[in-house]
Amino acid sequence: MNFNLNPEQQLLQDSVRRYIDKAYSFDERATMLKEETENCTRHWQAFSDNGWLAAALPEEYGGLGGTLLDTALIAQQFGRGLVIEPYLGCAVLAAQTLVAAAGTAQKDRLVPGLADGSIRLALAYSEPASRGDPAVVSLTATPNAGGYLLDGRKTLVLGADEADGFIVSARITAADGKPGAEGDTAISLFLVDAASPCLSREILALHDGSGAGELVFDRLQVSAGAMLGTPGSGLPALQHGLAHAIIALCAELIGGMERAIEITAEYLKIRKQFAVPLASFQALQHRMADMAAELELSRSMLYALLASVENDDDAARQHTISQAKFLIGRAARFVCGQAIQLHGGIGMTEEYTVGHFFKRAVVADVLFGNSDQHEAACAAALQHTLRPGHSARLPASTVSA
The missing domain is CATH 2.40.110.10 (Butyryl-CoA Dehydrogenase, subunit A, domain 2)
Structure with a gap:
């Protein structure tokens, strides 16, 4: 699988990044959480106008005919901004389940509304x-x-x-x-x-x-x-939708880890102790290096997951999904938890950004089966391969995507 972005995918990534940086500030997000405003509707309409809701929907039903990589690119940038609109639940999980399950007439009736944002379905x-x-x-x-x-x-x-x-x-x-x-x-x-x-x-x-x-x-x-x-015929459709959702969630967590590391690195440069920046302390540099290593490991795991979904059979794909879910989920909790630690007391406050990345990582862990369940599924698959005379084919995961 080629992970070099083509010009269209690079344009997609850049456009979502610009929108998040300019129009989705942390203060606006905090206001949306505290008060009932029209901002959520405005942002959802912007997602639709930019084609992000339609990115991975079939072209013959009003979508743009994109791939899972397009979904991952959008979700990664949304993770950087801690987007609270239900992109994951409605535009990925429910939409992909519908595409996998519905008949042609049902898709003709429903998918165009999902693509333009006029219909929201939840799974x-x-x-x-x-x-x-x-x-x-x-x-x-x-x-x-x-x-x-x-x-x-x-x-x-x-x-x-x-x-x-x-x-x-x-x-x-x-x-x-x-x-x-x-x-x-x-x-x-x-x-x-x-x-x-x-x-x-x-x-x-x-x-x-x-x-x-x-x-x-x-x-x-x-x-x-x-x-x-x-x-x-519902279970295969559910597994299809959940595979897309787990990939989007993993990409979102990677975006969140990226942003948490950037915020922390900037804080260590400007915060001083004993008249020198905290960034000059070797012990803190080591902790930042550990955070960066976990981020890169997670990024590689996401690439492996995207390749598996494209190339592997069902059993191997489910195994890789479980591997990615528990590895990236735990890495996100580690990285965002370390970001709070390196900030000290300010990192615990509701008004400061970095603690909210940790909160998102905690919630992400319980969605679609938690880390312990997916790790147990991977352990069961490993035990199967170590048995004498085992089949080369992996068993079905104990946690279906």
């Missing part, structure tokens, strides 16, 4: 017992004369606050609660209007100031046409 796949695993689904879809009755609960729905609709994972069951004809392992996806009766939505604040939704479906009626694709 409701996580449940209290799933811990980020899309294969663990207890929400049921019971067939009836009008279509299906959805009953259950979803958690950690990114972008749920202003979503116009939800893509909901469910298992089709018979009226007696037993598995339907599609079998016990079949997961289907349904499109649900956010204003539907029998749907309650509660927005909970996460540690970094962003929000996630808790959805309760109380025998919510949807039509048969609300199903995306065919019955029982």
